[in-house]
Amino acid sequence: MTSPFISLRQSLQQAQSRGLERLDAQMLHLHALGRAPHDRAWLVANDRDPLPAETAQHLERLVLRRLAGEPLAYITGSKAFFGITLQVDPRVLDPRPDTETLVAWALELLPTESRQEILDLGTGSGAIALALQHERPQCQITAVDASPQALAVAQSNAQRLNLPVAFVQSHWMDALSGSFDMIVSNPPYVAEGDPHLAALTHEPLQALTSGADGLHDLRLITAQAPSRLRPGGWLLLEHGWDQAQAVQALLHSAGFVNVQSRLDLAGRTRCTGGVWPA
Numbered sequence: 001m002t003s004p005f006i007s008l009r010q011s012l013q014q015a016q017s018r019g020l021e022r023l024d025a026q027m028l029h030l031h032a033l034g035r036a037p038h039d040r041a042w043l044v045a046n047d048r049d050p051l052p053a054e055t056a057q058h059l060e061r062l063v064l065r066r067l068a069g070e071p072l073a074y075i076t077g078s079k080a081f082f083g084i085t086l087q088v089d090p091r092v093l094d095p096r097p098d099t100e101t102l103v104a105w106a107l108e109l110l111p112t113e114s115r116q117e118i119l120d121l122g123t124g125s126g127a128i129a130l131a132l133q134h135e136r137p138q139c140q141i142t143a144v145d146a147s148p149q150a151l152a153v154a155q156s157n158a159q160r161l162n163l164p165v166a167f168v169q170s171h172w173m174d175a176l177s178g179s180f181d182m183i184v185s186n187p188p189y190v191a192e193g194d195p196h197l198a199a200l201t202h203e204p205l206q207a208l209t210s211g212a213d214g215l216h217d218l219r220l221i222t223a224q225a226p227s228r229l230r231p232g233g234w235l236l237l238e239h240g241w242d243q244a245q246a247v248q249a250l251l252h253s254a255g256f257v258n259v260q261s262r263l264d265l266a267g268r269t270r271c272t273g274g275v276w277p278a
């Protein structure tokens with residue numbers, strides 16, 4: 001175990017030899033030392049400093065949590081997402097960089113001076129809605145989630161970031177009225193029983209799984225969206241790496257046009273969208 005007299009460098013090496021990724025080891029050290037997550041240069045420049053004994057004890061608990069598979073974001077309490085910092089905890093899904101693809105696509109479709117009304121379905125931590133509001137202050141953004149616990153996280157992120165997103169508790173569009181110029185969503189899309197879930201046990205299952213084929217919620221959203229989209233409005237959906245064809249088919253059969261998909265940073269087809277025709 002860690003001795004009170006080892007250097008930061010030795011401690012970082014020990015953490016890695018126990019199975020942590022280098023970046024995770026660095027982030028946990030910065031967190032335990034009370035330094036900002038962007039201070040990795042400081043850590044590298046000062047890695048001959050001794051690790052204080054009380055930090056070593058705190059760090060040990062953090063390392064054990066990470067080794068047990070808990071997302072780094074839950075341990076440090078925050079996650080950088082598309083230029084904003086979100087506070088996250090087990091009430092919400094850990095925001096993925098994959099989802100930044102959906103935000104980037106939405107922004108391409110929204111002129112800078114845009115005053116459009118946008119709906120984010122299943123907002124979780126508020127990641128998509130808050131990133132869009134941060135980039136497009138003129139837009140009116142409504143974010144819904146079925147989980148009051150998730151909405152509490154999203155609302156506190158909105159307050160801290162001073163972003164005027166409106167929040168509504170709703171199962172998809174059930175509690176909504178009115179219409180929108182764009183609907184975006186990163187719904188649950190993992191198939192129940194997918195072996196991949198074994199690595200995601202720290203996250204809320206209701207934010208991950210969606211029926212036997214993972215498409216249950218994508219079907220509901222695709223069916224409901226036409227009643228809430230203005231003519232010419234886009235529906236943009238995140239989905240699993242192998243679901244693009246199925247989601248394209250759902251959009252076509254609901255009557256959407258200009259249906260297309262986008263790749264995430266890892267080159268997997270991660271988002272599919274279409275236009276509700278005029």
Ligand code: GLN
Nearest residue numbers: 186187188189190207208
């Ligand atoms: N992309 C996540 C994963 O497969 C799932 C997120 C989701 O279901 N929306 O780990």
